[in-house]
Amino acid sequence: MSSIIANVNAKRISIVQGDIVDFIDEVATExxxxxxxxxxxxxxxxxxxxxxxxxxxxxxxxxxxxxxxxxxxxxxxxxxxxxxxxxAFNECKLKEENVKVPKDTVFQVFREILDKARLFRRTGCFHVAAIAKLSGDIIDFVEDISRLCAFYKVIGGAYRKGVDLGKTFIVMSSRASSSIVEGIANVCIPIAVFRGAPTLNAIEVSNRFSITLIAHMREGRANIYTKPERILYA
Known part of the structure; x- marks a missing residue:
């Protein structure tokens, strides 16, 4: 299997300084x-x-x-x-009263995964996904060039550790698409947090499966689109 990052020769053009500089860049492999x-x-x-x-x-x-x-x-x-x-033909039955998480915990985990995103900082080419306990402890963390593969890998990693996914929340650096939200519903994760924007279909899927959908996550602010009852504000 090849390495995750490779070095390549490149030239950097500066319009301000009007010069071209040779340098070695780090790029993601796939x-x-x-x-x-x-x-x-x-x-x-x-x-x-x-x-x-x-x-x-x-x-x-x-x-x-x-x-x-x-x-x-x-x-x-x-x-x-x-x-x-x-x-499997059964659907998850998520109940708001069974899962609560303080807003500060959600922001804490969001900050932590951005700090852990070393491959992204080196290349600018990776999506991030993490699953955390309601206490804020991160169970599994993945960086991948594909947001969908990052999602699959973090689900697989958490499952291998024997975690009850119904008592966790997932944080991703990508936008919230309906395909990822459907996958989240299928593994019974009740709270999904995205750095990017949600699609209308993603919001509709979240409503249908009683998922708390948080998107446009930034330091100190976020939008909650569905099932806000699970987020504690005090």
Whole structure:
């Protein structure tokens, strides 16, 4: 597997100073990863070349598949083979009274994941995803060139640690798309925080599945679009 970051030769142009300078830049690498379920190719992703087992595990969980054991996930090069899965038809029933988190905890975790985003600071090319307990303890953290793969990897990582996802919240640096929010609903995470903007479909999906959707997250401010009852303001 290749490294996550590579060095390349580049030239920097300065309009102000009117010069061109040679320098070595750090850029993200990516690989094409194929996912097979019971021998059938189901998807191909461009992703950062690490944590591929978590990618496969998070993918099947976010698409409502059940798997008996992670031993049925095999990574061979850039191919992920998953066997013995069944489709789950039950939906999560999230209740607002069961999950509460102070607003200060949400902002604290947001600050922490931005501080941890070393690959992004080096290249400007990575999305960030983290899952935290309601206490604010970060369970798993991922940087990836793909926001969707970052989501799958962090879900897979948290699941491998035996965490009850129904008592966590997820924080992502990307926009809130309906596909990611649907995946969040499928793994029963009740609170989703995004640095970027939400789409209308993402808001509608959040309402349908009783997810607290927070977006436009910045230092000291954020917008809550659905189910604000879970956020404690005192």
């Amino acid at each position: 690989v094409k990863v194929s996912i097979y379920i019971d021998g059938m190719l189901v998807n191909i992703f461009s992703t950062s070349p690490y944590r591929l087992l978590e990618l496969g595990l998070g993918y099947i969980l976010a698409h409502k598949f059940n798997i008996l054991d992670e031993r049925y996930i095999r990574v061979q090069g850039t191919d992920i083979y998953i066997e013995n899965v069944t489709k």
